[in-house]
Amino acid sequence: MSTTPATTDTTAAGGHLVDVEHLRKSFGDHEVLRDISFEIRSGSATCIIGPSGSGKTTILRSLNALEIPDSGVVRIGDLTVDFAGITPGRGGRLPRAQREQLAAYRAQSGMVFQSHNLFPHKTVLENVTEGPVIVQGENAAEAAGRARDLLDQVGLSAHVDKYPHQLSGGQQQRVGIARALALRPKLVLFDEPTSALDPELVGDVLGVMKDLAAQGWTMAIVTHELRFAQQVADQVLFIDGGVIVEQGDPRQVIGDPQHERTRTFLRRVMEPI
Amino acid sequence: MTLGLAAPAGAAPAGDVTTAVRQDGIPETLRVGTEGVYSPFSYHDSKGKLTGYDIELMDAVAAKLGVKVEYVETPWDAMFAALEADKFDIVANQVTRNDERAAKYDLSVPYIDTTGVVVVAEGNSTIKSLTDIKGKRAAENLTSNWSDVARDAGAEVVGMEGMTESIEALRQGRVDVVINDKLAISNYLATVKNPGVKIVTETKDVSQSVYAARKGSGYMDEINRTIVELKANGTEKRIYDKYFGAASSEASRWDLIRNNAWPLLVKMVTATIPLTAITFAIGLVAALGVALARMSSNPFVSFLGRAYISAIRGIPLLVLLFLIFFGLPQFGIKLSPWTAAIIGLSANVAGYAAETIRGAILSLPRGQWEAAQTIGMGYGTSLRRIILPQAARVAVPPLSNTLLSLLKDTSLVSTILVVEMFRQAQIAAAPTFEFFTMYALAALYYWVACTILSYFQGRTETRLNRYVTA
Numbered sequence: 001m002s003t004t005p006a007t008t009d010t011t012a013a014g015g016h017l018v019d020v021e022h023l024r025k026s027f028g029d030h031e032v033l034r035d036i037s038f039e040i041r042s043g044s045a046t047c048i049i050g051p052s053g054s055g056k057t058t059i060l061r062s063l064n065a066l067e068i069p070d071s072g073v074v075r076i077g078d079l080t081v082d083f084a085g086i087t088p089g090r091g092g093r094l095p096r097a098q099r100e101q102l103a104a105y106r107a108q109s110g111m112v113f114q115s116h117n118l119f120p121h122k123t124v125l126e127n128v129t130e131g132p133v134i135v136q137g138e139n140a141a142e143a144a145g146r147a148r149d150l151l152d153q154v155g156l157s158a159h160v161d162k163y164p165h166q167l168s169g170g171q172q173q174r175v176g177i178a179r180a181l182a183l184r185p186k187l188v189l190f191d192e193p194t195s196a197l198d199p200e201l202v203g204d205v206l207g208v209m210k211d212l213a214a215q216g217w218t219m220a221i222v223t224h225e226l227r228f229a230q231q232v233a234d235q236v237l238f239i240d241g242g243v244i245v246e247q248g249d250p251r252q253v254i255g256d257p258q259h260e261r262t263r264t265f266l267r268r269v270m271e272p273i
Numbered sequence: 274m275t276l277g278l279a280a281p282a283g284a285a286p287a288g289d290v291t292t293a294v295r296q297d298g299i300p301e302t303l304r305v306g307t308e309g310v311y312s313p314f315s316y317h318d319s320k321g322k323l324t325g326y327d328i329e330l331m332d333a334v335a336a337k338l339g340v341k342v343e344y345v346e347t348p349w350d351a352m353f354a355a356l357e358a359d360k361f362d363i364v365a366n367q368v369t370r371n372d373e374r375a376a377k378y379d380l381s382v383p384y385i386d387t388t389g390v391v392v393v394a395e396g397n398s399t400i401k402s403l404t405d406i407k408g409k410r411a412a413e414n415l416t417s418n419w420s421d422v423a424r425d426a427g428a429e430v431v432g433m434e435g436m437t438e439s440i441e442a443l444r445q446g447r448v449d450v451v452i453n454d455k456l457a458i459s460n461y462l463a464t465v466k467n468p469g470v471k472i473v474t475e476t477k478d479v480s481q482s483v484y485a486a487r488k489g490s491g492y493m494d495e496i497n498r499t500i501v502e503l504k505a506n507g508t509e510k511r512i513y514d515k516y517f518g519a520a521s522s523e524a525s526r527w528d529l530i531r532n533n534a535w536p537l538l539v540k541m542v543t544a545t546i547p548l549t550a551i552t553f554a555i556g557l558v559a560a561l562g563v564a565l566a567r568m569s570s571n572p573f574v575s576f577l578g579r580a581y582i583s584a585i586r587g588i589p590l591l592v593l594l595f596l597i598f599f600g601l602p603q604f605g606i607k608l609s610p611w612t613a614a615i616i617g618l619s620a621n622v623a624g625y626a627a628e629t630i631r632g633a634i635l636s637l638p639r640g641q642w643e644a645a646q647t648i649g650m651g652y653g654t655s656l657r658r659i660i661l662p663q664a665a666r667v668a669v670p671p672l673s674n675t676l677l678s679l680l681k682d683t684s685l686v687s688t689i690l691v692v693e694m695f696r697q698a699q700i701a702a703a704p705t706f707e708f709f710t711m712y713a714l715a716a717l718y719y720w721v722a723c724t725i726l727s728y729f730q731g732r733t734e735t736r737l738n739r740y741v742t743a
Contacts, residue, residue, distance in 0.1 A: 115640055
């Protein structure tokens with residue numbers, strides 16, 4: 001039971017867990033996000049695809065406040081952040097109230113990184129319990145029990161006391177997923193979770209993600225795995241040049257793209273030579 | 274040890290006590306600055322007791338005055354700085370009277386007269402008089418009056434730590450001549466086997482040894498009367514004969530090592546090692562603060578961190594120690610030798626270790642900060658739980674270097690009146706002039722201590738590496 005997602009948010013209008021409106025973000029002179037708006041329904045999986053440098057990772061990181069957009073409004077569950085009001089004070093640090101607001105915002109979602117970013121000095125079990133025990137103040141024994149269940153679900157029950165360096169890349173990434181789920185987020189974010197893996201290890205990780213989608217977790221996934229997107233996604237966003245070029249059902253966006261830019265991208269990915 | 278200074282921080286340090294003053298202006302406990310390594314005037318006998326001509330005479334003066342006396346052992350080069358910083362009340366260390374000193378300090382009437390002697394290497398036949406040293410190289414202590422005598426005679430003066438080093442330089446042919454006190458040189462020649470140097474002539478000037486106190490001390494008249502009395506009743510003559518009447522008994526080099534191997538080790542364990550441990554601990558904590566300040570996104574805080582590191586790396590440790598111990602009293606801040614030593618050494622460690630820690634933190638992938646952030650950790654928790662444990666692994670080898678340097682650098686605090694192992698070696702060597710034997714023994718001890726520390730460094734690294742190597 002502990003591995004199922006948090007209950008569907010009742011406050012979400014029209015069954016949307018996430019509403020993103022008019023996100024903009026520049027790095028120096030380079031505008032990476034130009035007016036991005038989309039929604040994510042509760043219990044759905046959204047795949048974000050697009051060429052490298054298109055801004056798709058920046059969108060994902062904005063949902064976790066690892067990047068702070070210049071403007072735009074994001075609602076996750078019952079928490080809304082207007083990024084136009086988030087500005088560093090003197091000394092380059094955000095004012096306390098804004099830091100607290102972002103901390104609450106960040107707590108809505110869990111993050112799985114491309115390079116897993118496990119804590120190398122902690123065991124697999126400690127990696128998973130660190131957030132619940134240290135940040136959320138959960139009883140250590142309870143957290144360990146939940147962590148074992150999660151690790152069992154991702155197929156790692158034999159490795160709980162190992163250190164990350166003793167695992168394969170695919171196993172490490174599955175620990176990363178368990179770590180994100182342990183915090184009971186409403187939304188799980190995946191930033192190219194299989195891009196750094198050897199090809200034969202990709203299947204294990206995608207399999208776990210497919211199971212999570214089936215269990216009803218709300219997920220946003222930046223990926224290049226188009227077959228996975230076709231099978232699992234409820235919604236696909238194709239991003240290019242900082243805008244959403246095309247969005248909708250994967251059968252439509254990947255199976256029958258309407259825009260030339262989408263078609264060009266898909267051709268390159270599917271027939272690289 | 275009979276001296277308060279010899280004990281670690283727990284004991285009251287002599288240099289700091291300001292005692293009650295009697296009606297005639299003399300402190301009830303007279304604090305006396307003396308070298309403790311200037312045989313036969315002020316040195317430690319084979320049992321470690323401070324003795325010598327100047328010591329016994331001062332004991333007699335104090336007894337006559339009816340006050341207690343407390344000796345504060347101070348290297349000669351720091352003697353007048355320490356007097357001015359109120360580390361003690363009066364200097365009893367063969368201070369030669371001259372006009373400059375008379376203008377600056379309260380000087381007593383002379384208690385002993387001596388002349389200077391010109392000393393050359395045994396085979397030297399070209400220098401026969403003071404006029405022959407014109408253009409030659411003379412080894413002298415720069416703050417002693419003998420360097421003035423040599424300079425006035427036209428010699429080029431080479432600065433030396435003390436008389437023994439000067440004579441060693443003469444024997445090795447690095448310099449041509451040494452001018453020093455006749456009594457001191459005679460005692461040296463009588464004590465050392467095959468000294469390899471000889472006295473060729475005496476200087477014309479009679480030099481008069483006096484006590485020196487800060488201007489306006491108010492009690493020099495009382496002391497002068499006492500000196501005259503002690504000379505008249507034969508007490509001074511009895512002490513003189515004891516130290517200059519016959520050659521001192523001579524201990525062999527091996528006796529010296531045998532007698533001092535244990536006391537030196539004790540000093541290492543009770544002074545050098547605690548000082549190293551305390552200052553390293555304080556220094557590391559401060560270093561973390563400085564490193565975090567330096568990395569702060571606030572430009573002002575970052576500037577402070579940068580400025581601190583720049584200052585510590587730019588100021589020699591010895592100078593820093595002198596500024597803290599002798600400089601701060603001018604602003605009303607008087608610190609005991611141990612306090613000053615701990616502050617100076619800790620501040621030094623903080624400056625160097627800060628850069629090591631900063632480098633170690635920066636060497637970690639940014640993803641570690643981000644992962645900590647995404648599981649809800651703030652800056653402090655991320656640092657404590659995720660970043661520092663990993664940074665420690667990177668920082669241990671360079672920090673071990675800092676620790677070894679620190680252990681050796683503690684020898685510098687001997688100059689601000691802390692009796693640690695190196696100072697103990699000097700004290701032991703003084704009566705026999707076998708400084709180099711004792712320095713070699715001290716070097717051996719430092720080496721052994723560093724080797725032991727290196728062993729623990731290896732073990733720490735293995736422990737911290739357990740999660741990165743299978």
